[in-house]
Amino acid sequence: MIDDLTANCEVHKFVDDTTLSELITPSRSPYNMTDYLSSLLIWTVDNNMQVNTSKTKEVILGRIDSMSIPSLSTPAGPMQPTSYLAFLHLDASLSWTTHINTIVSKASKRLYFLKQIKRAGVPPLQLLHFYKTVIRPVLEYTSPVWHYSITRAQSQHWESS
Numbered sequence: 001m002i003d004d005l006t007a008n009c010e011v012h013k014f015v016d017d018t019t020l021s022e023l024i025t026p027s028r029s030p031y032n033m034t035d036y037l038s039s040l041l042i043w044t045v046d047n048n049m050q051v052n053t054s055k056t057k058e059v060i061l062g063r064i065d066s067m068s069i070p071s072l073s074t075p076a077g078p079m080q081p082t083s084y085l086a087f088l089h090l091d092a093s094l095s096w097t098t099h100i101n102t103i104v105s106k107a108s109k110r111l112y113f114l115k116q117i118k119r120a121g122v123p124p125l126q127l128l129h130f131y132k133t134v135i136r137p138v139l140e141y142t143s144p145v146w147h148y149s150i151t152r153a154q155s156q157h158w159e160s161s
Contacts, residue, residue: 005043009036024069037072057082096146100154103138104161110135111161 002013009032012019020040022033044051053076060069060081072079114135118127139161150158 005040007036007040007043009033031069033072034070037074041074051076053077053079056080096150096154099142099146100150100158103141104158107135107138107161110138 002018005011005013005018007020010021012021018040020033020036022031022036024031041051043049051074053074056074056079058072058079058081071081114127114130117130122130139158147155
């Protein structure tokens with residue numbers, strides 16, 4: 001339903017989520033996200049859709065003075081700013097610490113369940129299948145994006161799970 005969605009900027013679509021992004025550099029002064037959001041809102045009206053404003057957030061990543069950037073808003077009200085990018089568990093400082101902690105926590109809970117089903121006598125082949133389908137994907141979630149740039153401590157924390 002959103003194949004024709006465009007907003008004159010980078011548009012990242014995943015199932016029912018859409019992310020608009022803009023690279024802001026000192027040499028490129030105009031901030032265009034307000035215009036991009038307007039074109040998205042026009043598209044939603046033209047296609048009988050709505051933006052879920054309770055889930056819509058504005059994230060500014062990196063070392064930019066957010067005071068110099070105008071706030072975004074929709075007809076339902078101003079957009080809530082956040083310093084956390086949920087789909088990669090990335091915070092405004094561009095650190096992978098939150099992401100590593102999140103996936104290690106998730107994997108640890110699933111490893112506990114693996115231990116419980118092992119104690120219940122589940123055969124090793126089924127335990128391996130459980131690990132490969134339920135635990136390993138959590139640990140490897142978006143790893144091509146982040147694994148090359150994590151610190152040694154983050155890597156050790158990740159591998160210890």
